[in-house]
Amino acid sequence: MPFVAEAASRPNSPEARDTAFVVHGLTNLRRHLDEGPLVIESGRGVWVRDRHGRDYLEGMSGLWCLSLGYGETRLIEACRRQMETLAYAHLTNHRSHPAVIDLAEKLIEIAPVPMSHVWFANSGSEAADCAARLCWYYWNAQDAPERRKFLAHRRAYHGNTIAAASLTGADYAHRQFNLPLDGFLHVACPDYVTDALEEESEQAFSERLLADLEALIAREGPETIAAFFTEPILAAGGVVIPPQAYLDGLQILLRKHGILLVADEVVTAFGRTGEMFGCTTMGLAPDLIVCAKGITSAYFPLSAVLINARVFDAMVAQSDRLPLFGLTMTYSGHPVGCAVACEAIRIYEDDAIVARVRRLEPVLLDSLRRSLRGSAIVGYIRGRGLLAGVQLMARRHPVQTFDPTQRIGPLCADAAQAQGLFVRAIGDTLAICPPLTISESEIEILADRLARGIADVEKDL
Numbered sequence: 001m002p003f004v005a006e007a008a009s010r011p012n013s014p015e016a017r018d019t020a021f022v023v024h025g026l027t028n029l030r031r032h033l034d035e036g037p038l039v040i041e042s043g044r045g046v047w048v049r050d051r052h053g054r055d056y057l058e059g060m061s062g063l064w065c066l067s068l069g070y071g072e073t074r075l076i077e078a079c080r081r082q083m084e085t086l087a088y089a090h091l092t093n094h095r096s097h098p099a100v101i102d103l104a105e106k107l108i109e110i111a112p113v114p115m116s117h118v119w120f121a122n123s124g125s126e127a128a129d130c131a132a133r134l135c136w137y138y139w140n141a142q143d144a145p146e147r148r149k150f151l152a153h154r155r156a157y158h159g160n161t162i163a164a165a166s167l168t169g170a171d172y173a174h175r176q177f178n179l180p181l182d183g184f185l186h187v188a189c190p191d192y193v194t195d196a197l198e199e200e201s202e203q204a205f206s207e208r209l210l211a212d213l214e215a216l217i218a219r220e221g222p223e224t225i226a227a228f229f230t231e232p233i234l235a236a237g238g239v240v241i242p243p244q245a246y247l248d249g250l251q252i253l254l255r256k257h258g259i260l261l262v263a264d265e266v267v268t269a270f271g272r273t274g275e276m277f278g279c280t281t282m283g284l285a286p287d288l289i290v291c292a293k294g295i296t297s298a299y300f301p302l303s304a305v306l307i308n309a310r311v312f313d314a315m316v317a318q319s320d321r322l323p324l325f326g327l328t329m330t331y332s333g334h335p336v337g338c339a340v341a342c343e344a345i346r347i348y349e350d351d352a353i354v355a356r357v358r359r360l361e362p363v364l365l366d367s368l369r370r371s372l373r374g375s376a377i378v379g380y381i382r383g384r385g386l387l388a389g390v391q392l393m394a395r396r397h398p399v400q401t402f403d404p405t406q407r408i409g410p411l412c413a414d415a416a417q418a419q420g421l422f423v424r425a426i427g428d429t430l431a432i433c434p435p436l437t438i439s440e441s442e443i444e445i446l447a448d449r450l451a452r453g454i455a456d457v458e459k460d461l
């Protein structure tokens with residue numbers, strides 16, 4: 001019996017109580033009941049320890065979020081200080097507090113393109129959802145209420161509330177949930193590595209996708225489209241780095257048709273790609289930017305939507321018709337979250353995290369390439385900053401992917417976990433997104449454990 005399943009079979013063990021009471025997402029519920037959870041009890045730096053005392057290198061920063069690692073005392077102190085001073089305040093009815101003012105001012109200062117104001121929520125999903133609503137509000141204010149449709153990429157992840165899940169281009173977020181909502185349309189994922197035609201250049205691939213997009217816009221009518229959502233790099237879609245020609249052409253097309261661009265920087269912001277924002281890395285100039293995760297290094301749930309002057313001025317002009325701007329939540333701009341985010345951003349700056357990530361990018365990619373050189377099932381390794389994807393393939397030239405029913409990606413992620421490393425399988429891509437504080441020797445351990453896990457799976461093929 002597997003170790004965890006054995007623990008789960010003991011009555012009153014944490015594993016047994018978990019299976020008795022807790023529902024887990026992105027989890028096979030039947031298998032979970034049979035095998036039980038891996039219960040993590042503590043974390044320090046880039047390491048976590050399960051309740052049986054085994055250590056794992058957290059190669060995914062949890063869910064792409066724990067950018068400064070575990071046990072960061074400055075964040076813990078900022079949280080404690082703010083809880084003591086003012087544990088809660090809200091932003092409705094003209095109220096404010098120092099922490100939200102400090103954070104909004106800082107976000108506008110470091111924004112990758114000129115931005116005007118910031119709207120706050122608690123999760124990436126809420127922020128993406130409400131960014132969509134802000135787009136609708138904007139077009140209504142512009143007397144263009146027919147601009148209601150949204151475009152996003154297939155395989156992109158934008159969250160799991162109703163609008164955010166509709167933006168998400170994944171079957172698992174839609175099927176059996178009556179989603180996507182009408183008017184949420186998905187276009188081809190800009191994944192040149194797996195989706196290019198044989199002998200197709202990156203330029204030709206980009207032009208083909210853009211021609212298809214232009215045809216879709218013409219069919220739907222540009223005057224019916226509110227906004228296009230994209231991540232600068234599609235993280236949960238499989239660490240897809242869109243070709244520059246595609247992103248450049250996309251923005252020309254959107255400008256031509258007056259369509260708003262929303263950048264979902266939930267994963268990519270705050271140093272992850274070797275710039276403070278992924279928009280700088282990938283040359284995006286959006287109207288709205290959605291941030292979460294790294295904004296507090298996951299020490300407190302907080303998200304933000306940065307709004308440019310085009311949209312904000314229209315929102316203000318709407319006050320002449322509507323007495324109240326209606327979009328708010330109890331915890332919008334929560335003072336503890338804002339204080340933690342201010343401190344996290346100070347740490348990113350004090351510790352020169354962007355420069356550190358740029359220095360570590362080749363260290364990570366080189367050690368992955370070196371450790372995985374001998375593997376016949378590793379087709380391609382890609383990355384920007386400390387965000388990387390290892391693409392598993394049956395054959396590289398011409399590209400032949402594995403039959404999804406073989407579940408090669410999940411098997412490799414499980415095998416890496418058995419070696420003491422957390423990575424995430426997205427189909428047959430293994431995502432790697434360690435805390436930005438990881439050391440060079442820990443990167444070597446990460447690459448070595450990944451290679452051992454993949455080798456174990458390869459042996460049995």
Ligand code: PMP
Pocket residue numbers: 063064122123124125126128157158159160231235236264265266267292293
């Ligand atoms: N956007 C992106 C790009 C994400 O990766 C995620 C979460 N993985 C979300 C939005 C949703 O964020 P949350 O889970 O905090 O709601």
